[in-house]
Amino acid sequence: MGFLVRGAEKVPSPCCGKHMKVIGTRDRKAIDRSGKKHIYNIRRLQCEQCGKIHHELPEFLVPYKRYKSECIETVLTNRSNHDIPADESTLYRWKDWFYFYVEYWIHCLVSIKHQTKQDGDDLKVLPETSGTALQRLGRLVGNASGWLARVVRPVVNFYLWVHTRSAFLSGGG
Numbered sequence: 188m189g190f191l192v193r194g195a196e197k198v199p200s201p202c203c204g205k206h207m208k209v210i211g212t213r214d215r216k217a218i219d220r221s222g223k224k225h226i227y228n229i230r231r232l233q234c235e236q237c238g239k240i241h242h243e244l245p246e247f248l249v250p251y252k253r254y255k256s257e258c259i260e261t262v263l264t265n266r267s268n269h270d271i272p273a274d275e276s277t278l279y280r281w282k283d284w285f286y287f288y289v290e291y292w293i294h295c296l297v298s299i300k301h302q303t304k305q306d307g308d309d310l311k312v313l314p315e316t317s318g319t320a321l322q323r324l325g326r327l328v329g330n331a332s333g334w335l336a337r338v339v340r341p342v343v344n345f346y347l348w349v350h351t352r353s354a355f356l357s358g359g360g
């Protein structure tokens with residue numbers, strides 16, 4: 188029996204910004220930081236405008252990742268000193284995955300901020316190449332715990348999430 192995930196707020200469809208109807212559910216597994224597996228029951232939603240299907244994404248999940256967001260975040264923030272029970276190849280894949288997509292995510296977040304007219308002072312302190320990838324992301328979403336979720340959520344909600352099965356990313360993770 189999976190834990191039911193039900194968002195409180197009505198989210199407009201990422202594709203058209205229209206109402207979405209619930210067309211079913213799907214079980215989604217995720218491993219927490221103690222190594223325990225959980226099953227979450229997630230709703231399948233369909234855009235009433237164009238018919239595109241979306242899956243509800245709880246804050247603690249990253250699309251296509253088998254571990255919870257906080258596990259991946261902990262490893263990325265603390266590569267040499269963390270207690271996440273994942274094997275070396277998984278840890279290596281997370282790092283590769285992060286550095287493969289981080290420039291794209293930064294681009295997405297900046298573009299979303301412009302689109303939603305959030306461009307304030309914070310964008311002025313974003314020279315494209317200043318600081319590490321983590322520092323630059325931190326300027327966009329903050330460094331506090333939960334930063335990975337704050338990167339993933341808007342990118343997914345604006346339908347910009349990209350998942351490529353290239354050689355080094357294959358096998359999930």
Ligand SMILES: [Zn+2]
Nearest residue numbers: 202203234237
């Ligand atoms: Zn749509």
